[in-house]
Amino acid sequence: MSFVKWYLFMVVVLVQGFAQASELDDLINDFNNKNALSKKTIDENKGHLVLYSRDKLERMHAKTLKDVFKTTPVLYYHENRYAQPDPLTSGAFEPYRSNFIRMYIDGVEVTQGWMGSGIVLYGDINIDFVDHIEFYYMTPSFETTTEPAYLTIFLYSKEAERDSGGAVSLATGSRGTNTQTVSYGDKKEAFSYMVNLSHTDAKREKIPNGTSRPLSRDFERTQLFSYIKSENQTFHLQVLKKNMDSLAGLSLDATPLVSEIDYLNLHVDYSITFWEHWKAQFAYEYLDSEIRQEDDNPFSFGSTFLGKKLYTKGKNSTVNTELTYKNTLGNHRITTGVKYRMKGIDSYETIDTSTETNIAVIPLNFDNESIVSLFFQDQYRLKENQLLTLGLEYNNITRNGGVSDDELFQVRLGYLYSGEKWSYKTYLYRSMFALEPFGRYLHLEFTNSVKPQVTRGITQEIAYKSENAYTRLTALYMQDKNGLLENNHAGDTKYFFGIFNYNYRFDVNNMMDLQLYYAHYKDIGNLNKLEDYSGYVSFSNSYENWSIYNGVVWHQNSIDNKNYFDLTSSISWEASRNLTFTLKGDNLLNKAKTTKLFRIDPLTGGNLKPFDISPIDQLIMLEVEYRF
Amino acid sequence: MKKLIIILLLLYGQAYALEVRSTLKLYHHLFSSMSSKKSVNVYVEDVEYANIFVKSKYINLVSDVDKADFILVTTDKMLMKLNTKHMSNDTIIITNKYSHMTQSDKIVGAFYYRKGRKQFLFVKPRLEEHNVTLPSMYKKYIVDEL
Numbered sequence: 001m002s003f004v005k006w007y008l009f010m011v012v013v014l015v016q017g018f019a020q021a022s023e024l025d026d027l028i029n030d031f032n033n034k035n036a037l038s039k040k041t042i043d044e045n046k047g048h049l050v051l052y053s054r055d056k057l058e059r060m061h062a063k064t065l066k067d068v069f070k071t072t073p074v075l076y077y078h079e080n081r082y083a084q085p086d087p088l089t090s091g092a093f094e095p096y097r098s099n100f101i102r103m104y105i106d107g108v109e110v111t112q113g114w115m116g117s118g119i120v121l122y123g124d125i126n127i128d129f130v131d132h133i134e135f136y137y138m139t140p141s142f143e144t145t146t147e148p149a150y151l152t153i154f155l156y157s158k159e160a161e162r163d164s165g166g167a168v169s170l171a172t173g174s175r176g177t178n179t180q181t182v183s184y185g186d187k188k189e190a191f192s193y194m195v196n197l198s199h200t201d202a203k204r205e206k207i208p209n210g211t212s213r214p215l216s217r218d219f220e221r222t223q224l225f226s227y228i229k230s231e232n233q234t235f236h237l238q239v240l241k242k243n244m245d246s247l248a249g250l251s252l253d254a255t256p257l258v259s260e261i262d263y264l265n266l267h268v269d270y271s272i273t274f275w276e277h278w279k280a281q282f283a284y285e286y287l288d289s290e291i292r293q294e295d296d297n298p299f300s301f302g303s304t305f306l307g308k309k310l311y312t313k314g315k316n317s318t319v320n321t322e323l324t325y326k327n328t329l330g331n332h333r334i335t336t337g338v339k340y341r342m343k344g345i346d347s348y349e350t351i352d353t354s355t356e357t358n359i360a361v362i363p364l365n366f367d368n369e370s371i372v373s374l375f376f377q378d379q380y381r382l383k384e385n386q387l388l389t390l391g392l393e394y395n396n397i398t399r400n401g402g403v404s405d406d407e408l409f410q411v412r413l414g415y416l417y418s419g420e421k422w423s424y425k426t427y428l429y430r431s432m433f434a435l436e437p438f439g440r441y442l443h444l445e446f447t448n449s450v451k452p453q454v455t456r457g458i459t460q461e462i463a464y465k466s467e468n469a470y471t472r473l474t475a476l477y478m479q480d481k482n483g484l485l486e487n488n489h490a491g492d493t494k495y496f497f498g499i500f501n502y503n504y505r506f507d508v509n510n511m512m513d514l515q516l517y518y519a520h521y522k523d524i525g526n527l528n529k530l531e532d533y534s535g536y537v538s539f540s541n542s543y544e545n546w547s548i549y550n551g552v553v554w555h556q557n558s559i560d561n562k563n564y565f566d567l568t569s570s571i572s573w574e575a576s577r578n579l580t581f582t583l584k585g586d587n588l589l590n591k592a593k594t595t596k597l598f599r600i601d602p603l604t605g606g607n608l609k610p611f612d613i614s615p616i617d618q619l620i621m622l623e624v625e626y627r628f
Numbered sequence: 629m630k631k632l633i634i635i636l637l638l639l640y641g642q643a644y645a646l647e648v649r650s651t652l653k654l655y656h657h658l659f660s661s662m663s664s665k666k667s668v669n670v671y672v673e674d675v676e677y678a679n680i681f682v683k684s685k686y687i688n689l690v691s692d693v694d695k696a697d698f699i700l701v702t703t704d705k706m707l708m709k710l711n712t713k714h715m716s717n718d719t720i721i722i723t724n725k726y727s728h729m730t731q732s733d734k735i736v737g738a739f740y741y742r743k744g745r746k747q748f749l750f751v752k753p754r755l756e757e758h759n760v761t762l763p764s765m766y767k768k769y770i771v772d773e774l
Contacts, residue, residue: 023657023765024765025765030650040645055744158744165727
């Protein structure tokens with residue numbers, strides 16, 4: 001606590017010490033706020049929004065999605081035993097769990113198809129190409145989603161008009177971690193384009209495991225983001241190559257001799273708006289993965305032993321097509337459409353490289369899942385400042401290889417009020433979730449019928465806006481039936497969340513954000529009850545050519561009542577209009593929240609003491625950015 | 629009523645470009661800081677800016693470059709056109725793109741995007757050439773050279 005008091009004292013001193021902004025600064029700030037790109041993309045009807053505006057991202061010096069994700073309420077950034085971004089991981093041996101979180105870039109979902117959510121690969125990407133980020137909680141608008149989700153993350157890229165020209169940035173830091181980014185964009189009369197290329201060689205903290213080979217999660221990532229846009233057409237090309245050390249991987253006792261995964265992902269999409277009200281969109285995704293695992297004890301798959309050296313190679317692809325129609329008829333704003341998604345596994349094989357034998361544990365005749373979605377939404381204007389919204393969606397999921405099909409039906413009803421100072425919104429919904437194909441693929445018992453999860457919920461949000469402050473309280477209550485995530489209790493999982501936000505602007509250069517979060521779960525995992533608390537407070541200050549950011553994320557839960565603090569600080573100096581130096585530190589106290597990594601003794605089958613691993617490394621980086 | 633319309637636009641999630649009130653306030657401040665006239669003549673080809681400026685009682689839109697007190701350059705094409713034309717020192721040219729400042733000495737200042745945020749930039753010798761003295765609050769946006 002003494003640290004928190006000292007921290008608050010220092011920030012107050014800093015704020016008071018800075019000069020007051022001029023009338024002109026206020027005018028410019030007002031212009032920038034009212035013309036922010038986020039004003040174009042925010043759709044209040046998508047759900048409960050947590051916005052990271054361009055201004056906020058710049059002030060935070062957020063460089064990766066992880067920098068942002070670690071400050072969000074409800075679902076925090078976590079990594080699983082393969083060191084993949086997986087906020088819902090339990091740390092046990094399980095398929096990827098965060099498929100209820102979906103991610104979009106410029107409104108197009110980035111999905112890894114057979115693997116599930118795009119978060120698995122994009123959850124910690126370099127966000128140099130991003131203008132702003134929107135997190136929407138609970139069931140989102142059906143207009144945007146093909147598959148149901150608890151949380152949708154929308155990344156919106158920089159506009160060439162606002163970020164024309166080029167930029168180069170070089171960063172180096174702890175343990176030899178380094179990042180290079182190059183971007184260029186321009187707006188021509190008929191079209192605009194942007195290309196952003198980055199390379200990261202991350203040397204992360206090692207995890208001692210009692211052997212001479214500590215667990216490693218280093219990675220090397222090369223990432224290309226590009227688009228070309230005209231008034232009614234957009235084309236994106238994204239390529240991501242990530243070669244990573246995959247922490248414990250398949251090793252039961254977390255003592256692998258080799259644990260590596262290489263990914264190559266390609267994403268292309270094209271969309272066109274036509275006849276004023278129509279939009280067609282096509283997206284293709286390809287993922288190539290190679291997994292190398294070696295241990296001193298044989299790996300096991302259920303009761304089957306697989307050998308000590310495994311090599312797995314898989315290729316999968318996803319095709320998405322959408323046709324939507326939007327129109328305003330009197331007080332009704334109608335949106336309706338049809339979507340088709342095909343997830344195919346092109347090849348998948350696992351070889352025991354010590355004996356060069358192909359291990360046949362996979363039902364190879366199951367290699368395709370198709371989803372057809374039909375949706376209808378109506379936003380009915382009750383009064384000038386009140387909306388009533390209704391959304392219906394039907395999903396038909398078909399699978400080959402004798403695997404059972406699913407039919408899902410989603411309903412969403414909402415009321416929104418938006419006054420000059422007060423705003424209120426509430427949603428009632430019923431959502432259904434089906435088990436992802438990769439989960440079925442790896443567990444033969446799941447090739448038979450697995451009942452879809454049914455989630456019912458009610459959410460409410462009330463907000464008050466004054467000249468310098470924004471206050472908001474959000475409350476959510478949900479209940480799962482036939483939960484797909486592990487639940488060892490007989491009862492259905494029930495949960496309540498409350499989120500309080502308070503943002504205060506001292507003046508144009510000095511701001512504070514406060515967020516408090518409380519959650520109460522009943523019957524989740526192995527627990528009858530779980531209470532989760534967190535808080536986030538940040539101060540951003542600028543004075544002449546200097547800008548400073550300090551933010552602390554606090555976590556505690558009823559499992560061990562231990563307090564975790566993640567302090568992020570940065571200082572940035574604009575040496576000239578083109579040249580900026582930034583020094584940034586993450587997890588400076590080395591007390592950030594940890595995730596359990598469970599271990600099993602391969603000889604006895606008994607449980608070993610789990611490792612506590614923080615997904616947030618202690619990291620100090622120096623960055624130089626040159627714009628031209 | 630205007631606020632309500634803006635709120636409803638947000639609720640409907642419709643895209644719009646420049647927000648009228650904040651844009652007008654800012655350009656009013658800029659023009660009145662550079663000119664002592666009760667109203668100013670502005671030449672702009674961009675439809676979006678024209679639609680905003682037309683709502684102002686202080687700004688008169690003109691279709692003849694020679695009658696303008698201020699010219700707002702928004703495209704490379706417009707810049708090329710002005711570069712080939714002889715301009716009076718009484719006409720002040722500003723732009724919304726930084727690269728235009730480097731391409732033409734005729735441009736006195738810019739209100740341009742940098743890292744996604746708009747900011748001003750003026751070149752001192754070019755201001756002096758047009759006998760313009762900006763208020764002190766603009767000081768931090770004035771550079772001696774590019």
